[in-house]
Amino acid sequence: xxxxxxxxxxxxxxxxxxxxxxxxxxxxxxxxxxxxxxxxxxxxxxxxxxxxxxxxxxxxxxxxxxxxxxxxxxxxxxxxxxxxxxxxxxxxxxxxxxxxxxxxxxxxxxxxxxx
Amino acid sequence: xxxxxxxxxxxxxxxxxxxxxxxxxxxxxxxxxxxxxxxxxxxxxxxxxxxxxxxxxxxxxxxxxxxxxxxxxxxxxxxxxxxxxxxxxxxxxxxxxxxxxxxxxxxxxxxxxxxx
Numbered sequence: 001x002x003x004x005x006x007x008x009x010x011x012x013x014x015x016x017x018x019x020x021x022x023x024x025x026x027x028x029x030x031x032x033x034x035x036x037x038x039x040x041x042x043x044x045x046x047x048x049x050x051x052x053x054x055x056x057x058x059x060x061x062x063x064x065x066x067x068x069x070x071x072x073x074x075x076x077x078x079x080x081x082x083x084x085x086x087x088x089x090x091x092x093x094x095x096x097x098x099x100x101x102x103x104x105x106x107x108x109x110x111x112x113x114x115x
Numbered sequence: 116x117x118x119x120x121x122x123x124x125x126x127x128x129x130x131x132x133x134x135x136x137x138x139x140x141x142x143x144x145x146x147x148x149x150x151x152x153x154x155x156x157x158x159x160x161x162x163x164x165x166x167x168x169x170x171x172x173x174x175x176x177x178x179x180x181x182x183x184x185x186x187x188x189x190x191x192x193x194x195x196x197x198x199x200x201x202x203x204x205x206x207x208x209x210x211x212x213x214x215x216x217x218x219x220x221x222x223x224x225x226x227x228x229x230x231x
Contacts (some may be wrong), residue, residue: 031217043206043221056216088158094217101148101167101210102217106160 001027004107011066012113021110025072025093030073031055033104034066037088045090049074050097054087078112086114117142119209121222128197129230136225138194138207144168148210149183149190150219155203166190197229 005024013019025032034046045058049068066076072093078085088111092104118141128134140149151163164174166183174181178195194201204226208219 002222033217033219034221040184043208043219045218045220048216048218050216056218058218090158090160092160097216099212099216101150101165102218103150103162104217105162106152108157108159110198111158 004091004105006089006091006107006110007100007106008110010113012115013081014115015081015083017081018077019081019112020077021089021091021112023074023076023091023093023107025074025091025113026105029093029095029105030072030103031094031097032068032072032075033092033094034074035090035092036060037090037109038061038084040088043090046076048097055097081114085112087112117144117147117209117211117215117220119207119220120221121207122227123204123225125226125228126132127228127230130199130227131196133193133195134197134227134229136194136205136207136227138190138192138222139189140190140207140209142188142211143207144211146212150208151181151190151192152206152208153203154206154224160206163192168196194227197227198229199229202227202229 031050033048048056068074088109090109091107094102147168152160204224207222
């Protein structure tokens with residue numbers, strides 16, 4: 001079974017631009033979560049989607065948004081990029097949103113550099 | 116609020132040594148889930164183990180073992196006879212009950228370097 005895939009793997013943008021990252025979950029998985037990883041803040045939860053609805057959101061500004069499609073694929077968007085948005089963005093998928101600590105399986109990440 | 120602490124930021128051992136990675140968590144929930152993930156240089160987080168708060172049995176998987184102690188809020192990870200391929204950053208994570216969905220709160224990670 002194929003794992004979680006993320007595209008693109010690397011991205012370079014300049015301040016003020018916007019970016020869209022894509023995530024395809026493991027086949028049959030219906031919940032997708034996004035995390036940001038930086039050297040200073042570590043791994044931080046961005047949001048989680050299940051059945052095309054955002055179920056939970058972390059403490060990030062409104063410039064960070066996401067969505068989920070009917071095939072469970074997800075995208076996240078960051079508008080008006082800032083230098084501090086440079087990070088590894090990790091997508092994770094799990095079978096469902098049960099509130100019972102479903103195991104999350106992570107993709108390889110998208111490394112974003114903002115200049 | 117939930118919190119996960121991995122006090123060891125970096126550990127260096129020589130191949131074949133045993134090494135224990137510490138994880139201490141804080142939560143107000145009685146039902147919660149603990150995880151360990153491995154992050155090799157490629158960046159992808161690799162799932163190692165999931166444990167729920169009602170199962171305090173220790174677990175062994177090959178060279179890996181986990182010690183869960185609710186009394187001390189700890190979920191430590193031991194690698195026996197370490198190998199160079201074990202070099203990576205290891206993260207402990209916590210997932211709380213229903214309202215949190217599948218959200219994971221991660222510790223800061225422990226970088227393990229295994230030298231030949």
